Amino acid sequence: MESDESLSRxxxxxxxxxxxxxxxxxxxxxxxxxxxxxxAEIIRCRAKIDASVNHRATADALFKR
Structure with a gap:
């Protein structure tokens, strides 16, 4: 069993x-x-944000019709 310290790490x-x-x-x-x-990690994070925002906007547009 792992100690609390190793779990927090x-x-x-x-x-x-x-x-x-x-x-x-x-x-x-x-x-x-x-x-x-x-x-490179910043670019990856920004791409994930853009994809999430676009996915949400698409879902909102679909359900508002």
Whole structure:
């Protein structure tokens, strides 16, 4: 059985975990790679938001007729 501490780590917000990481030890190349990964995640999140909004608008339009 897992301890409460290990369960809370599993449920932790990944973005909050990233914000707590020490980036002082990273090289410039590693920082650029990290930024590229974060920018890709932002694009993915925005695409999900757009899809959700469009899906909702389509459903609203369908049921309002």
């Amino acid at each position: 599993l449920n932790a917000d990944p973005a909050a975990g990233l914000a707590r990481q020490d980036i002082d030890r990273l090289s410039v190349d590693e920082l650029h790679a990290r930024i590229a990964l974060l920018e």
